[in-house]
Amino acid sequence: MTFAELGLRAELLRALDDAGYTEPTAIQAQAIPTVLKGTDLLAGAQTGTGKTAGFTLPLLERLSQKELPAKGYRPVRALILTPTRELAAQVHESVRTYGKHLDLRSTVVFGGVSINPQMMTLRKGVDILVATPGRLLDLVQQNALKLDRIETLILDEADRMLDMGFIHDIKKVLKLVPAKKQTLLFSATFSDEIKALADKLLNSPELIEVAKRNTTAERITQRVHPVDRGRKRELLSYLIGDGDWRQVLVFTRTKHGANRLTEQLQQDGISAAAIHGNKSQGARTKALSDFKSGKVRTLVATDIAARGIDIDQLPYVVNYELPNVPEDYVHRIGRTGRAEREGVAVSLVCVDEHNFMRGIERLIKSDVEKVVIPGFEPDPSIRPEPIKMGGQKPAGRGKPGGRSNSRPGNSRPGGNNRRTEQPRARSRRA
Template sequence: MSFKSLGLSEALVKAVSAQGYDTPTPIQAKSIPPVLEGKDVLASAQTGTGKTAGFTLPMLQLLSQQQPLRKRPVRALILTPTRELAAQVHKNVKDYSQFLDLRSTVIFGGVNQKPQVSKLKNGVDVLIATPGRLIDLNNQGLLSLSEVEILVLDEADRMLDMGFLRDIKKIMGLIPKQRQTLLFSATFSKDIRKLANEFQNNPVSVESTPENTTVEAIEQQVYRVAKEKKTGLLIKLISEGNWEQILVFTRTKHGANKLVKKLEAAKISAAAIHGNKSQAARTKALAGFKSGQVNVLVATDIASRGLDIPLLPYVVNFEIPNVSEDYVHRIGRTGRAGASGLAVSLVSADETVFLRDIEKLIGEKLPVEILEGFEPDPNASTKPFNPQKRGRKPRHNSRSGNHNARPSKSNANKSRR
């Protein structure tokens, strides 16, 4: 099978080839034809499966088949949950449309809006946006969505997790009811199906892999360890294993900062990326990680979405997630494009229940190891960590954990995860 056989134009096939791709991935092969037919699509695709091209390629073809309007109103809108993912999707759109007469731009919070507004005024066919900045600019009368023909909700499950449902509904009210709606999610959860039923018209459902399965190329390893010994164990694994380019996950922003300081004290170059970091700091940290100047990138779940790190060899769950699906998202950062990868989880007594839930979700028992000197505390409680007691709001509250939207004054100084 080739991209041309899927019905893509010569210009798009040429652009894809220029990026080094010649064979469609399963999600691309399944999603491109129905999108080209103008159908709504509900797709389940995990990180690293090539999902972005699955909707950008056919979307660009549909737009290019029409003569561009003189003022170039926004005809395609792609919503993403995070700045990093928005920037990455925009890069893909630019790469794939290089031989087409189409304009695109990206807007997100955390940076000056003036350059973004300037590009919008010049006219764009494709707009990639985070919900918060999109609504802000619309409220200021700086953009119009009245001509949108194609709407894409990318990583829709994460947008719901981050409390964007109210924003999504508001945006839906700003665009024409007669449109093509593409919804991409890592899972077909009840909330996702409810969203699809509300905003899509007889969508074609496609899946790249069975729901919630993990990539076979990823080796998974669990280390049972006392909570206070996790940092020491991580340093040992990195140093003695000569690990390079490690993405480490923590639950909180404070935890990420704290871990970076301890790693740097052990002469391991590290940087943190999370919602409290400025966009410039996040961009610098990611650039340093990609170039090898930074060996360890410590991230929270929200900030990690959209990170484009090819052939990432190591993912470490310094703290395993209390939402099992997040484990699949995290380890999906490695083992891409047929390459092997190692996903390591450091599990303390209070995370026992979370580990059991993860194993139930992925349908396999993970290998467990205990290293001498880093044994788990036999007297530690196995009562699970409770985010509610730490001031965390429920995941589905509006704007909960949303670092692209502006918090209310009463919550502005509270720690967000």
């Protein structure tokens, strides 16, 4: 199948050709015809499946079917909500890339930067708005934006939005948009919370699921390197240097841990930058840009970045510290092995994290290969210690995977409370 067979206009096909895309992915082949029909959609797709183009292309097609005023104000007709600033910027970049030959206006708004330029752009009018929930509501409150002409509402990575505590903001947005509209909901997993949200949002939706729930991509090679907790940084530097790894995304549990590891890697002669919620938006944007361009060899990130980083041909993901929530492992390693390419996901696991690893293997229904690196054999005399994360109580070692019983959005054992990692409200707005 080709994109031309999906019913897209010549301007979109030319943009796809400019970008070097010739054949649609599975999610694109299924989602594009559904969106073009105007029906609601509930789509399940893991990261790296091409879902952004799956909703961006048909959205541009539908919006272009109506005659547009050459000059003057244009009301927002399509709203795309995303959980993080980085993801919002990347979705908007896709809108610009695919719509570059069309007479459509678009912009992106998120927190962490001045609101005034965003207000000025919106008051001139745009057709497509990509936004994080917090900043969107700030703009509405300041009368810079109205959502009463929305024809299409898209919730991208809805499961992460719920996990980060945005459900109340989403409900506020729903009161501002017309009842009659097309709604598209994309999620990596179909949890009970997602199903409940879909029941409220969607009208007789079509269901598309291109990957089984909580599975990891087959093209990702997963390995565990057992190592003592005190030698992780040494092993990481060895792996990067010995393997000549040129682009490595490394995950830590905490923001402080990310900063500390970044400094240690730099001391080892490995260029590195950190990206997390305490960094300014400018610093986060620069770190990601330097990493993509190859100026920085290693990007150290917390889980908040797992959904906000979209890098073509990213070859390596390293779990420097395992996540205490098993699903986050799937999101982390999903940064590699994208767009039908191969990837490697390495986890450095010390004796403290064995329960976390067992929880992950139960979730993905597979044992991950264990490879001991010569010279880094774990000391069998070292006993497990409680894992302290983010200044909270040590993560429980009694439960495999270390999961808490708290509801999504509440504090979890693991420190990085998702609602403080991504700013909302005035000081917490996305």
